[in-house]
Amino acid sequence: MLLIKNGRVVDPVTCVDEVMDVLIDGTHIEEVGHNLSAADAEVIDAAGLVVAPGLVDTHVHFRDPGQTYKEDILTGAAAAAKGGFTTVVCMANTKPTVDNVETLKYVQEKGEKTGIHVLQAAAISKGLKGQEMVDMDALAEAGAAGFTDDGIPIMDEKLLLAAMEKARDLDMPISLHEEDPLFVKQAGVNQGRISEQLNYGGASRTAEDVMVARDCMLALHTGAPVCIQHISSANSVEIVRMAKKMGADVHAEATPHHFTLTEDAVLKYGTLARMNPPVRTENDRLKIIEGLQDGTIDLIVTDHAPHSAEEKAKPLAEAPSGITGLETSLGLGLLSLVEPGHLTLMQLMACMSKNPAEFYRMIPGSVTQDAPADLVIFGEKEHWTVDHFASKASNSPFKGWELPGKIHYTICAGKIVYQD
Ligand SMILES: NC(=O)N[C@@H](CC(=O)O)C(=O)O
Numbered sequence: 374m375l376l377i378k379n380g381r382v383v384d385p386v387t388c389v390d391e392v393m394d395v396l397i398d399g400t401h402i403e404e405v406g407h408n409l410s411a412a413d414a415e416v417i418d419a420a421g422l423v424v425a426p427g428l429v430d431t432h433v434h435f436r437d438p439g440q441t442y443k444e445d446i447l448t449g450a451a452a453a454a455k456g457g458f459t460t461v462v463c464m465a466n467t468k469p470t471v472d473n474v475e476t477l478k479y480v481q482e483k484g485e486k487t488g489i490h491v492l493q494a495a496a497i498s499k500g501l502k503g504q505e506m507v508d509m510d511a512l513a514e515a516g517a518a519g520f521t522d523d524g525i526p527i528m529d530e531k532l533l534l535a536a537m538e539k540a541r542d543l544d545m546p547i548s549l550h551e552e553d554p555l556f557v558k559q560a561g562v563n564q565g566r567i568s569e570q571l572n573y574g575g576a577s578r579t580a581e582d583v584m585v586a587r588d589c590m591l592a593l594h595t596g597a598p599v600c601i602q603h604i605s606s607a608n609s610v611e612i613v614r615m616a617k618k619m620g621a622d623v624h625a626e627a628t629p630h631h632f633t634l635t636e637d638a639v640l641k642y643g644t645l646a647r648m649n650p651p652v653r654t655e656n657d658r659l660k661i662i663e664g665l666q667d668g669t670i671d672l673i674v675t676d677h678a679p680h681s682a683e684e685k686a687k688p689l690a691e692a693p694s695g696i697t698g699l700e701t702s703l704g705l706g707l708l709s710l711v712e713p714g715h716l717t718l719m720q721l722m723a724c725m726s727k728n729p730a731e732f733y734r735m736i737p738g739s740v741t742q743d744a745p746a747d748l749v750i751f752g753e754k755e756h757w758t759v760d761h762f763a764s765k766a767s768n769s770p771f772k773g774w775e776l777p778g779k780i781h782y783t784i785c786a787g788k789i790v791y792q793d
Pocket residue numbers: 434466523524525550647648649650676678679693694695696
């Protein structure tokens with residue numbers, strides 16, 4: 374038994390925000406209340422700390438199978454636990470692609486050995502080629518968490534329409550990477566002031582906007598549960614807001630880098646600030662925050678995209694896009710959203726656990742009796758410096774930053790999976 378004493382329970386499911394004790398027996402929460410005691414329990418003194426449901430990240434790349442020099446399922450899960458996450462959904466752009474039941478099962482089986490909940494999304498198209506649909510029925514049956522060609526936009530509207538109709542029938546989420554190559558001269562950097570200064574082609578926000586507009590209307594037409602992945606453009610936020618008003622079951626993700634950084638980061642951090650879609654202007658950043666405030670954007674995800682130091686040492690035009698994100702996500706959420714008063718801590722916890730869990734058809738974590746003992750314990754205003762990573766990769770522009778939200782414990786299924 375594990376007894377967490379005097380923590381501030383912040384639960385986005387019940388909306389409880391109160392100092393209480395939490396008693397864990399086995400894999401589940403036995404009791405939540407005041408002055409709890411248990412003779413033989415291990416005690417965690419959580420006075421001054423927040424006790425919240427384990428964080429849920431529904432957009433990570435663990436590179437396994439195929440690119441395990443960047444990350445593997447075990448190191449990815451260790452990075453997740455260090456970042457306060459107890460559940461992750463891996464994207465399908467592995468080698469081979471998760472477009473078949475065998476590869477899906479490989480991830481699921483390896484994931485079971487990690488101590489956290491590792492779920493896997495399946496691709497929408499075979500080999501992410503955008504030409505032939507996967508067997509969505511078989512992959513759903515085998516336990517895929519959802520469907521996505523993340524990393525690559527789906528240009529074939531007919532294929533996407535069929536996939537959305539199938540996702541609707543299966544009641545499963547379908548998530549979309551929105552960047553029309555027609556408007557991407559060179560990927561990873563916003564097309565604008567900084568790209569011009571660097572004489573780099575850049576990626577226009579129109580690349581995202583045209584696809585978001587199309588896919589919001591397809592979502593409305595089909596009734597499928599659709600997620601706009603890593604939204605980056607102010608216009609796209611407005612389009613999602615409008616589509617939601619029209620009744621589309623459309624959702625959107627924001628990443629910590631998109632609500633923290635602007636295109637100027639490329640000058641300072643070089644390839645470490647290269648990502649798809651790129652970080653853009655202060656106006657885009659502020660509109661993303663507004664989207665989080667009014668619920669237009671309901672999911673915060675990391676897009677944890679580990680790459681090796683050698684890969685990121687290449688010139689801007691050749692380095693791969695993406696940054697490692699699991700270990701800095703909570704800190705950046707607190708720094709960029711809660712500290713300036715844009716979101717309450719409760720709202721942040723909803724975006725980082727309840728909402729992503731619900732969109733992916735899981736029962737959201739809650740600090741209540743009989744709920745699974747998946748918890749994170751952190752000091753909301755306790756600062757720490759980003760230095761070493763549990764991830765194999767350290768491709769982060771946030772290295773050296775001082776962030777709030779030091780994590781003391783991550784507990785999954787009643788077991789301590791991270792402690793500091
Ligand atoms: N975001 C990125 O820049 N890269 C991701 C792909 C993705 O999530 O789009 C990756 O797999 O490296």
